[in-house]
Amino acid sequence: xxxxxxxxxxLALAMSAGAYAExxxxxxxxxxxxxxxxxxxxxxxxxxxxxxxxxxxxxxxxSLYKWDANANKPVLDLAKEVKVSExxxxxxxxxxxxxxxxxxxxxxxxxxxxxxTRQMDGAKAYPGARYVRIIKGxxxxxxxxxxxxxxxxxxxxxxxxxxxxxxxDPGFNFYQPMLSIYPADEASKDTFATKPxxxxxxxxxxxxxxxxxxxxxxxxxxxxxxxYADRITISIMGEAAARDxxxxxxxxxxxxxxxxxxxxxxxxxELSKGLLEVAEVYTRVMxxxxxxxxxxxxxxxxxxxxxxxxxxIIKRLVKDKAYRATSWLPISSPAYDKDMKxxxxxxxxxxxxxxxxxxxxxxxxxxxxxxxxxxGIPIVEAVIxxxxxxxxxxxxxxxxxxxxxxxxRSGNYQAFIWSLTSGPDPLTSLKCFHSATPQSACxxxxxxxxxxxxxxxxxxxxxxxxxxxxxxxxxxxxxxxEVPMWWFNYNKAVMAHQPWLKGLQPNATELAVQNYEDxxxxxxxxxx
Amino acid sequence: MLSFIVRRLLQxxxxxxxVAALIFVMFSVIPGTFASSMSDxxxxxxxxxxxxxxxxxxxxxxxxxxxxxxxxxxxxxxDLGTSFRTRQPVAHVIADRxxxxxxxxxxxxxxxxxxxxxxxFIAALRPGSWIDTISMxxxxxxxxxxxxxxxxxxxYLFALMLGWLPSFGYGGGDLRYLILPSVALGVAPLALxxxxxxxxxxxxxxxxxxxxxxxxxxxxxxxxxWHLTRNALVIILTTIGLQFGTVIGQAVVIExxxxxxxxxxxxxxxxxxxxxxxxxxxxxxxxxxxLLINMLVDVLCxxxxxxxxxx
Numbered sequence: 001x002x003x004x005x006x007x008x009x010x011l012a013l014a015m016s017a018g019a020y021a022e023x024x025x026x027x028x029x030x031x032x033x034x035x036x037x038x039x040x041x042x043x044x045x046x047x048x049x050x051x052x053x054x055x056x057x058x059x060x061x062x063s064l065y066k067w068d069a070n071a072n073k074p075v076l077d078l079a080k081e082v083k084v085s086e087x088x089x090x091x092x093x094x095x096x097x098x099x100x101x102x103x104x105x106x107x108x109x110x111x112x113x114x115x116x117t118r119q120m121d122g123a124k125a126y127p128g129a130r131y132v133r134i135i136k137g138x139x140x141x142x143x144x145x146x147x148x149x150x151x152x153x154x155x156x157x158x159x160x161x162x163x164x165x166x167x168x169d170p171g172f173n174f175y176q177p178m179l180s181i182y183p184a185d186e187a188s189k190d191t192f193a194t195k196p197x198x199x200x201x202x203x204x205x206x207x208x209x210x211x212x213x214x215x216x217x218x219x220x221x222x223x224x225x226x227x228y229a230d231r232i233t234i235s236i237m238g239e240a241a242a243r244d245x246x247x248x249x250x251x252x253x254x255x256x257x258x259x260x261x262x263x264x265x266x267x268x269x270e271l272s273k274g275l276l277e278v279a280e281v282y283t284r285v286m287x288x289x290x291x292x293x294x295x296x297x298x299x300x301x302x303x304x305x306x307x308x309x310x311x312x313i314i315k316r317l318v319k320d321k322a323y324r325a326t327s328w329l330p331i332s333s334p335a336y337d338k339d340m341k342x343x344x345x346x347x348x349x350x351x352x353x354x355x356x357x358x359x360x361x362x363x364x365x366x367x368x369x370x371x372x373x374x375x376g377i378p379i380v381e382a383v384i385x386x387x388x389x390x391x392x393x394x395x396x397x398x399x400x401x402x403x404x405x406x407x408x409r410s411g412n413y414q415a416f417i418w419s420l421t422s423g424p425d426p427l428t429s430l431k432c433f434h435s436a437t438p439q440s441a442c443x444x445x446x447x448x449x450x451x452x453x454x455x456x457x458x459x460x461x462x463x464x465x466x467x468x469x470x471x472x473x474x475x476x477x478x479x480x481x482e483v484p485m486w487w488f489n490y491n492k493a494v495m496a497h498q499p500w501l502k503g504l505q506p507n508a509t510e511l512a513v514q515n516y517e518d519x520x521x522x523x524x525x526x527x528x
Numbered sequence: 529m530l531s532f533i534v535r536r537l538l539q540x541x542x543x544x545x546x547v548a549a550l551i552f553v554m555f556s557v558i559p560g561t562f563a564s565s566m567s568d569x570x571x572x573x574x575x576x577x578x579x580x581x582x583x584x585x586x587x588x589x590x591x592x593x594x595x596x597x598x599x600x601x602x603x604x605x606x607d608l609g610t611s612f613r614t615r616q617p618v619a620h621v622i623a624d625r626x627x628x629x630x631x632x633x634x635x636x637x638x639x640x641x642x643x644x645x646x647x648x649f650i651a652a653l654r655p656g657s658w659i660d661t662i663s664m665x666x667x668x669x670x671x672x673x674x675x676x677x678x679x680x681x682x683x684y685l686f687a688l689m690l691g692w693l694p695s696f697g698y699g700g701g702d703l704r705y706l707i708l709p710s711v712a713l714g715v716a717p718l719a720l721x722x723x724x725x726x727x728x729x730x731x732x733x734x735x736x737x738x739x740x741x742x743x744x745x746x747x748x749x750x751x752x753x754w755h756l757t758r759n760a761l762v763i764i765l766t767t768i769g770l771q772f773g774t775v776i777g778q779a780v781v782i783e784x785x786x787x788x789x790x791x792x793x794x795x796x797x798x799x800x801x802x803x804x805x806x807x808x809x810x811x812x813x814x815x816x817x818x819l820l821i822n823m824l825v826d827v828l829c830x831x832x833x834x835x836x837x838x839x
Contacts, residue, residue, distance in 0.1 A: 036569070038797040039789075042614040049566055125582035127566060130575045142577075193615065209624050210789035210797070211698040235697060239785050245683040245695045401568030402560035402802055409564070409576075419569075440576035 022502060028521030029231040029528070030501070033246075035256040035512060037238035039210040044193040045180050046118060049127035054177040054513045056234050059215045060102075061180030061198035064093065064112065065171045066515060069505035072332060072424070074171030078107065078181055078199065088167045088463060089136075095158045100220040101183040102203040109154040114184035117141060117149055131173035136163040167460065172425040177513070201227035201517035211236060221517065228503070228520035250526050253501045256512050257494040259319035259374060265496055273499065278506040279323055279331040280493040281423025284375040286486035287445050292365060292414040299357040301483040305343035307350035307390045313382050314489055318374055322489035327480035328422055328430065330490040332508040335426035335472035340480060342487065350390045362391020368416040369396060370404050375419045375488070408444045416444075419491060424509050426472045427459055433479060445484035452478045500525040532830075533823065540819045547815050548808065552599055555804045556592050562612040563588075565801045586612050599808070608812070609805035613798070618809040622791065626813070628698060629790035632783070633775045635706050636714030637768065644718040645764060648725025653752070655730065663722055670719030675778060679712035679785045696787045709786040713779060717771040721764065728763040732756050762829045769825030773818035 034040070036052040045057040066077035076082060079093040099107040119128040120141040132138050136151030151163035164170065173179070186197050196204050201223070202215035212235045217227055237243045240258050247255040248271075257265060257275075265271040288295040288304070295301060314322050323331055326340040354362060370376040377398060384394045399407065407413045420442075422429045432442035435453050439446055452475050459471035480487070493511035497504055500522040505514055521527070563579040583589045587598065602609055608618035647667075651660040686708060687695030699705030732738060738755050746754075780792035787793075791810055798806040 038800055039793065041801075042616070044615070047615065051569065122581065123585070125563070125578050125585050127578060129578055208698055208700070208789050209621075210783070210793045211787050235787055237696065237787050241680050242683065242696055242785050242787070245680070245688050249688045249691070249695050251687075251695055251697075400560070400800070402565040402800065403558075405567045406560050406564040409567075438576065440579075 024225075024228045024503065024520040025522055026225075026228050026520070027230050028228075028523075028525055029233060030229045030516060030519055030521055031251070031253045031527055032232060032234045032514075032516075033237045033243060033252050033254055033256070034234050035237055035240070035243060039236055040207070040213065042193050043196045043204070043207060045177055045196075046115075046126050046128060046182070049176075049178050051510050051512060052236075054510065056213045057177040057180060058200065058513055059202040059213075059232050059234065059516050060196050060200045060204055061177060061182075062099070062200050063175055063177060063179050063181060065175035067175050067424075067507060067509055067513075069507040069515075072334075072508060074169075074175040074424075076171075077175075078112070089164045091162045091164065091170060092155070093160050093162065095160065096222055097158055098222045099199050100218075100222070101186075101199055102197045102218055103183065103186060104220070105183060107181065107183075107199055108157045109160045110157075111184050112160055112181050113149075113152050113154060114187075115181045116152060116179065118182075118187075119179065120149065126178075128176060128178040131176055131179060134164050134166060134168055134170065134173055136165045138165070168427070169425065172428060202232050205231075223517055227517040229516070232516055247496060247498075250498065253498045253521070253525070253527075254504070255496045257321075257496055259317070259321045261496075262321045262494050263319045265494075271496060274497045274501075276495045276497060276504055276506060276511070278493050278495075278508050278511050280491045280508055280511060281330050281332055281421060281429075282419045282491040283325055283328055283330055283422040284322070284419045284488040284491065285325070285328075285417070286367070286488065287408060287413070287416045287418065288483075288485060289411060289414050290446055290484070291411065294357070294359060294363045294365065295414070297357045298482060299353040300359060301486075302343070303350040303353040303357070303390065304387070304392070304486050305483050306346045306353065307392070308383050308386050308486060309345040310342065310488055311345065313379060317378060317382055318489065321492050321494060322374065323492055325487035325489050327476045327487055328433070328485075329426055329472070329476045330422050332490075333423050333426045333429070335430075335469050335476060337473045337476060340477065343483075347386075347389050354390060354392075359391070362393065364393040364395065365414045366395045366397050368399055368404060368407055368413045370399060370401050372401075372419070374491070375417055379488070380417060409440045411439050411444075411446070417488075422490075426476075427456070427468070430456055430472060430475050430479075433475075433484065447479075447482070447484045449478060449482060452482075498525070529827070533827070536823045536826070540816075540823075543819065544812065544815060548599075548603060548812060549596075551808045551811050552596055555802075555807060556595070560802050561588055562586060562802045562804070568800075608809035611798075611803055611806045613801055613803040613806070618805045621794070621806055622809050622813055625789060625791045625794045628788060629776060629779055629783070629792060631706060632710055632713060632779055632788060632790055633772065635710035636775055637717060637772055639710055639714035640718035640721055640771065641768060644721030645725050647718075648722040649729055649756075649760075651722065652726040652729035652733065660726075664726070667719040667722045670715045671723075673715060675712055675716070675781045676785060678715060679709070679782055682708045682712055696785075698787070698789050709782045709788055712785075713775055713782045716778070717768075717775060720771060721767055724767045725760060725764055728760040729756055732759045735759075758832060762833050765825050765829055765832070769822045772821045773814075776814055776817055 034052050034055040038052060040056055041048040041053050045053055045061055062078055064078050065074040068075040078096055078099055080096050081094045083092045095109060101107060116132050119126045119132045120138050122142050122144045129142060135149055137146060137149045140146040141149050153161045155161055181199060183197055186192055201218055201221045203218045205214040205216050207213045212233055214233050216231045221227060235252060240261060243255045244261055246252045265275060288301050290296045310324055314320065314324060324342050326342045329336050354360065367380055369380045377396060380396055387394055404416060404418060408416050431437055433447040433452060434456050435448040437443040455471045455475040459468045462468050495511050502522060503519040505518060507513055561583060563582040587595060611618050611621050614621055647663045651663045654660055683695045686693045693704055693707055697705055738751060741751050741755055779790055780796055783790045783793040784796055795810040
C-alpha cells in the first residue's frame, strides 16, 4: 500500500513537474466543477467552511498564506516575508506591495487587520474564528471585551505584527480560504456578498445560484504572467452520473470521481491517462463510544479491529480508492509512521480478546451511519457478517450527514462511521484526542490518555522539529494501540481531467481546491 | 367571477397556514441545525462556541413556541425571514430561483400538452388500432420511468452520443439547455394527459348527446370539434392544472441532475443544510403556485362549460 502511495505521489509530482517543464499557454477558459452537492452558500467566503465554497473562493480571493500542494505545506502568499521572534510568538509580516483588489485599490495592512478582526465579531458566527483565536487578544474581541485584537498591530501600510497566544505555525491557520483578505471599505457594504471583490487571480463576473460562477482574468494579479487562462467557469454539479456525462462529452475539464467511476475510468485507455490521485488528509473511522460499556474495554475495541477484514472491503467495495489506515494520521502527514502496521484480519484473536474482556458470547450495538458509499451503510453492511462471526451483532441506525455531525459531538451514539479530517497539521489533528479537547469540538470518542497528552504538550512547546515529529509519531502509535476507533482507510481522492488542462496540483488537503493561477488550457480545448 | 376568485383565495388561507404550521413542526422535531450541517462533511470542525453563537444569531436557541410566534408574526407581514446560509432575505433568494423553475415547468407542460393531448385524441378516435396500442403502451411506460434515470438516458443519447444538445447547465437563456430537462420532466404528465384524454374522449363518444348529434346528420368533424373537444377539455384542463403542480414539485430531481438553478434544487440544498427559513419559504411558494394554477383552471373550466357554476 505504501509503495502504491509513493508511486502515486511520485507520479503526481512528476505530472506537476512535467507540467511546469511545458510552456504554459495564455488564454482559454478553465471549466471547473464544484462536485459537493449543494449550491454555494453565498459569495462571502468568511461565512462558510465548506469545500464546495472554497472551490469558487480560490478563484476570487487570497489569504495571508496558501497551500503549496507540491511541498505539502502552507507558504506565504499575500506576505512576501515573515520574521519570527525567538520565543516563536511574534510574527512580523511584510505584505506584498503589488497586490491589488479587483476594484484597483492596493491592499494594505488595514485590510488584513479588518478581515481577521471581522472573524471575531461576537454577534456573528464566522467559522474562521477558531483559527484567528490563536492571535493574542482575539478572544477578548469575540467576547465583546475589546474592539481591536491586541495581538494584531499595524507597523506601517505594508507591515503587520502578529502576536500569538500559543506557539503554533500560523500558516496552517491562515491559508484557509475562509480567512481571505477583503477590501475593508467595500466589504462593509451589503452588495459585497453578491458581487465579491478580492485579490485572487480572477475577477468576479457572474453567479447563477445553483448553476455556475464565472470569473475573468485579473490583469493586475501579483504573480507575473498569471493567471494563464482568460476565464474560469465553475459549474455546480453534485450528481456524479451527470458529471460523468458532461466530462465524457468534453463540456467540463475536470471531475472528481467516486469508487464506481474510478474503476470505469481506470479501465478506459483514454480516460485513464488523465487521472490525478492524491492521498487526502481524511481518515475513515468507526468511532466507539466509551460510555457504552463493552467499548470502554480496550480489548473489545482491539477485537473489533482484528475482526474486520478492512483490506477486503477496500478492494471490493471502495474499489481501491482508499489506502488502508494504520492509525489516525494519514499517509500524507509528515508524522505518518511508514513502519506502522495495520491490525491484521484475525477473527480468532478477536474472539480471544472478547472472551478475556468478558464477552465470550459477544454483544449487540447500534451503529449510526449515513448512506455514503465509501464510509456509510454499504460499508457497515459488509462489516456486519464479519462481526457476527465473532459474536457481535449490529443494528444499523441510518441518519443523514447533518444528524451524524450532531450525534457525534453530543455523544448520543454507541458507534458511528465517518470520514474525518486528519490533517494537514499533525499536531492540530492529534489534539482532537487530547483530554482537554471537549467532545463537542472533535474528541468524539472522549479519548483520555495521560501519556498521549504529555507527548502532545511537549510537541507543542518544543522548537526542535525532529523531536516534535517523534512525539507526534509516538502519540499516533498510542492511538493505534488504544483504538478509540476502528481504523478503516485514508481517502484516495481522484480527479479526472481533460488532456488539454495542465498545471493541476496534487492538493492533499482537498483535491478539488486548486490554485487556478497555475492552471492553463492548451489550444486543443473545445472551450474558447 | 370576482367573488368566486376572492372566495377561492380566502379558502386557500387555511391551507397555507396549515402547511406553514406543518413545515414548522417538522423542522422543529427533526435533529440537526444549520450550525451542525456545517460540519457534516467531517472536514471542517466547527467549535462549540461558534455553533452556540450561530444558533443564537438565528434565534434557534429560543423555545419552540417563541420561534413559532415569531414565524407567524413574520408571515403576517409577508416577511419570509432571512436565509441562514446566504444571509439575504428569503424572498430575494426564492425570487432568483423562481424564473428558472417557471421556465422548466412551462416548457415541460407545453411538451406534455402538445404531444399528450393529440395522442390521446387520436387513440380514442381509433380505439384498438396500432396507434392506440402504441400510444397507450408508451403512456404506461412514460408514467413508470424514474425521472432521474430518464434524465440520464436523455443526456447519454442526445448529448454524449448524438452531440445535439448540452448535457447540463442553464445557458443563460439559450433554449437548447431547456430541452433535455423539460423533456425528462414532461414525459410523465405527457403520459397521464394522453391516457386521461383518451378515456375522456371515449366516454363522451358514447354519450347520448353525441349519438343524437350524429343521428341528426352532424358531420364527424363537427361532432369532434363541438361536442368531443369542448366536453373533454374540462377534464383535460383539470388534469393539466393538477400536473402543473406536480411538475413543480418533481422538478427537484431534474434540477439537481441538470444543474438547473431552480426552486427544486434550492429546496434540496436548504433541507440538507437546515436553512429552515428558505425551506419554509420555498414550500409555501410551491403550495401557493399549486393553488393559484388550480384556481385558474377552475375559472377556465367554468368559462368553457357554462354548466359549471362559480360555487
